[in-house]
Amino acid sequence: MSKQFVYMTAGSAAEAQRIGAALVENRLAACVNILDGMHSIYRWEGKVQKDREVVMIAKTTRDRLPALIETVTALHSYDCPCIVSVAIDGGHPDFLAWIGAEVRDIE
Numbered sequence: 001m002s003k004q005f006v007y008m009t010a011g012s013a014a015e016a017q018r019i020g021a022a023l024v025e026n027r028l029a030a031c032v033n034i035l036d037g038m039h040s041i042y043r044w045e046g047k048v049q050k051d052r053e054v055v056m057i058a059k060t061t062r063d064r065l066p067a068l069i070e071t072v073t074a075l076h077s078y079d080c081p082c083i084v085s086v087a088i089d090g091g092h093p094d095f096l097a098w099i100g101a102e103v104r105d106i107e
Helices: 013-025 062-075 093-103
Strands: 003-010 031-044 047-061 083-087
Touching (some): 047 062, 047 093, 062 083
Antiparallel strands (some): 003 083, 031 047
């Protein structure tokens, strides 16, 4: 089971908290780190924008990624939320096992 880091942004700390809690409660992520205070500069609809955003980093598995993306998109205030996944190539074996255990289906 391939482990993934999922980098996301939100428009506010409250939105990030709401999304992060939903991901963990629904076992779509083992953990979501929330980093407030990011400054973003980007082009949107033909104009350069400057905003404050909140970074979220979720730890999950490749199997859970489609459901995670669907959940974030449904809960997010943005029309096109930033959600990108990066494979985890290695790390502490016990931590990686914990990720898998936390996102598995519980019957």
